[in-house]
Amino acid sequence: xxxxxxxxxxxxxxxxxxxxxxxxxxxxxxxxxxxxxxxxxxxxxxxxxxxxxxxxxxxxxxxxxxxxxxxxxxxxxxxxxxxxxxxxxxxxxxxxxxxxxxxxxxxxxxxxxxxxxxxxxxxxxxxxxxxxxxxxxxxxxxxxxxxxxxxxxxxxxxxxxx
Numbered sequence: 001x002x003x004x005x006x007x008x009x010x011x012x013x014x015x016x017x018x019x020x021x022x023x024x025x026x027x028x029x030x031x032x033x034x035x036x037x038x039x040x041x042x043x044x045x046x047x048x049x050x051x052x053x054x055x056x057x058x059x060x061x062x063x064x065x066x067x068x069x070x071x072x073x074x075x076x077x078x079x080x081x082x083x084x085x086x087x088x089x090x091x092x093x094x095x096x097x098x099x100x101x102x103x104x105x106x107x108x109x110x111x112x113x114x115x116x117x118x119x120x121x122x123x124x125x126x127x128x129x130x131x132x133x134x135x136x137x138x139x140x141x142x143x144x145x146x147x148x149x150x151x152x153x154x155x156x157x158x159x160x161x162x
Contacts, residue, residue, distance in 0.1 A: 002036040006073055019069035028062070032070065034077040041073040042105045049098050058096040063122060064088070067133040070106035071118040075137050078108040079116050082145055083137035090133040101125050114139050 008015040018027040028051075032043045043066070053059040068085055075083040096102060102122050109117040120133040140148065 003033050004036070006032045006034055006041070006077055017069070019065055020073075028066070030066065030069070032073050034073070039078045040105055040107050041070050041077055042103055043070060044101065044103050046099055046101045052098050056098050058098055060092065063092075063096060063131055064090060064133075066104045067106070067120040067122065067131065068135070070104045071120045071133065071135045072137070074106040074108050074118045074120075075111075075116045075139075079111045081111065081116060082140045082148075083116050084140065085135055086138045087136040088133055089135075090131060092131050094130050096122065096130050102130070109134070 006020075008017065008021070015021050016024050016027075018024060020030055020032055021027055022029050022031070028045075028047070030043045030045050032041055034041050045066070047058055047062065049055070051059055051062045067090065068088065072083070072085065075081055102124055104120065104122050106118055106120040109119055111117075116137040116139060118135050118137065120135065121129050122131040123129050
């Protein structure tokens with residue numbers, strides 16, 4: 001099993017991502033990893049009360065942001081494409097509690113030239129699934145990639161993804 005941490009700078013640009021950027025003081029700063037053997041993206045986390053909706057329950061919107069980020073990383077790390085979410089369907093089977101360890105996971109389902117579908121889930125330390133998500137992503141065109149990360153970074157991105 002080969003696991004490596006995912007960094008936006010590996011593709012030649014910096015970001016202030018709310019979920020994963022390590023320098024975003026207002027963000028979650030959650031590191032994501034790619035398991036090359038299983039082609040899964042994951043992050044381990046335990047969020048405190050600052051991310052609650054009720055005193056001891058994690059906010060559903062924060063959990064959806066985590067799932068979206070994991071699935072976007074699956075598009076990049078597994079699918080080799082930068083893409084934006086166009087549709088997400090999620091199901092919460094139980095509440096998630098603050099200060100409790102969880103893992104968010106994502107896998108690529110299907111990829112075409114223009115569209116990627118992914119599956120995500122959040123599990124506890126016993127492997128019980130608490131939230132599932134299926135998402136569709138639109139693959140960024142070269143022009144949109146240039147607009148998003150800049151021309152110089154685009155060249156580095158394209159080389160890295162080939």
